Amino acid sequence: MRRIPLLRRVWLAALFAGGLLANSALLASGLQVAPVSLSLLATQNADGLWLSNTGDTPVHAQVRVYHWTQEGGEEKLTPSRGLLTSPPMLEIKPGDKQLIRVIRVGAPPNGDGAVEDAYRLAIDELPIDAQGKKGLQFVLHYSVPVFVQPAGMVATSPTLDWSLQREGKHVVLQVANRGTGHAQIAGLGFVNRAGQRIQINDGLFGYVLPGATMRWPLKQPATDFTGGGTMEARINGAQATQAVSLADRAH
Template identity: 60%
Template sequence: MKHTWRRYTECSALLAGLWMAGDAGASGLQVAPTTVTLKSSQNAEGLWLSNTGDNVVHAQVRVYHWTQNDQQDRLVASRGLVISPPMVQLAPGDRQLIRVIRTGAPPSGANAAEDAYRLAIDELPVGAEGKRGLQFVLHYSLPIFIEPLGTKVGPQLQWDLHRRGEDIVLQVSNRGGSHAQLASLSYIGTDGHRTEINPGLLGYVLPGATMQWMLKPPASAFPAGGTLEAMINGEKALQNLSLSDHPR
């Protein structure tokens, strides 16, 4: 069954890609690292939850298998990974190691690709009785990647920029064996004029998936013969790209 987040926080290594539900300044819950990768030889990896606030924090940790179909993220509860411990209580200044444990074999076989999960970390409301106004909690969603056996194949991306009615759509397909994290996108015209598309994290494209994003700049910001500049998995990349009337 498709899982829909009521409050969604996308956490990545890029701080600009962090969105928080509620008043994040009121919470002391911190997570590090914000992305976990298990090599094929690893059965487990860890991350730390810490409380930098002045109040006790209660948190719940759950795991979902992550796929992308029909240009949408799909999250399904899974036992492919188990989390220990799944519930934590942190006093001010405390921290807790959370272990992410793989229960089965890593992806294998011809053309095996990286597998992906999402770790949902929810701060639970505590002591809200008698308090006035809305009580906010914090939600993190951390990507977890499982590398396949054999040689790792990086992302292989196909780009398309096209119109959909009055909207401009960026479509990216990944024919490689591992994910692509897209961030800090700009379009540079032949005259050198730069248009910022998205300053922070745009999103991910998993192996074998195609994703689409509606862009804010108007069609006039994408003259023919321009170049798309983006950070892909933290490295700058350039792609020649022109606006078309139909997706390829």
């Protein structure tokens, strides 16, 4: 199993080592992915996404599929053949683009209590010979969520239970999803009873899959949440609010 980031990221582990940022040229990649997520209806066997190269050198990439679950508040990925991608390895010339087909294998989720299934496509740029050029090479990693809707359901939706739990001087936000579909949480903020807003996160905060419970430690001190208030966030793009109070975590 493998943990996965919930946002596209650039691997820069060695970028600042030894002051290289100031002393070396950077070889930037032009790999782009669109769209940033896919949702397959139960009646839909395949969909696709585009990989494009906006740079001036060829891009080599590979695509792998993982079944995505959340257990014990952790993201977990397991290699899976529930979805197949074609092609799994590719080269894209400068200015070109390549369609990646995402194909569902087998039946969609079905039966009593069936909920949306979730996968992640790990799209990794592969390092290539920089043709004698000096400098560091960016290597991009994209993580694209793919959701498969259950049979017989027109649309899935999340049903969320929010809570704030005190742990020492800090707070953990816990969100449980009792619904049939995922919740993408973004633009998270807290408004206390005096009307003061505390911005927790501007962009994507995280996902909660159906049947899962996720917990996130917050950077803000517990005193910011004393007295309770209202959590505000965009859930799957729609603005939502939820009254919450601060509780000590039971041991």
